[in-house]
Amino acid sequence: MTVADLNRILEDMPRYWGERDMRWGHLFPLVHEFGATCLVADSPDGIRGYLMGWVNPDRVGYVHFIATREDARGTGLGRRLHAEFARLAAQLGATRLKAITSVANTGSVAFHTGIGFAAEVVDDYAGPGEPRVVFTRAV
Numbered sequence: 001m002t003v004a005d006l007n008r009i010l011e012d013m014p015r016y017w018g019e020r021d022m023r024w025g026h027l028f029p030l031v032h033e034f035g036a037t038c039l040v041a042d043s044p045d046g047i048r049g050y051l052m053g054w055v056n057p058d059r060v061g062y063v064h065f066i067a068t069r070e071d072a073r074g075t076g077l078g079r080r081l082h083a084e085f086a087r088l089a090a091q092l093g094a095t096r097l098k099a100i101t102s103v104a105n106t107g108s109v110a111f112h113t114g115i116g117f118a119a120e121v122v123d124d125y126a127g128p129g130e131p132r133v134v135f136t137r138a139v
């Protein structure tokens, strides 16, 4: 992912996230520092999906965001983005993968468990009264 890619994603945010305004987490420093592990599925028709992630010092490949465009869902693109991230993370020494989602995001829970992640609700994960579903899996 490049800074230009992130600008394109921000311009089209509702096509990836619907009503949810997720701009708070689409930070340019993440692309500057971790662009090599932030992936875009580009096509003549635009960016069909993307994944922002990195490998942390505990050798965990952390996926910050994954989204596929509304017209690209259910085609295996999310699975392919994750597989490519897992390949890159393993090259960088990761042994485990991790991702987070909100408790209400049932589609995300179905997706992550569908691609082999274990899910656990962790109370106060994102601050007081802010539980999150935490997904983990071996690479």
Ligand SMILES: CC(C)(COP(=O)(O)OP(=O)(O)OC[C@H]1O[C@@H](n2cnc3c(N)ncnc32)[C@H](O)[C@@H]1OP(=O)(O)O)[C@@H](O)C(=O)NCCC(=O)NCCS
Binding pocket: 016, 017, 064, 065, 066, 067, 068, 069, 072, 073, 074, 075, 076, 077, 078, 079, 080, 100, 101, 105, 106, 107, 108, 110, 111, 112, 114, 115
């Ligand atoms: C979650 C998301 C990335 C899934 O992407 P996708 O490209 O549709 O996923 P895939 O087609 O690769 O699906 C992989 C598996 O997950 C399952 N799955 C995906 N979305 C699902 C849903 N909403 N409900 C049930 N199962 C689902 C698929 O059935 C598939 O299983 P299969 O291969 O055995 O058939 C996409 O729905 C999305 O962008 N959602 C909005 C953004 C979001 O909430 N992101 C996650 C939080 S960071």
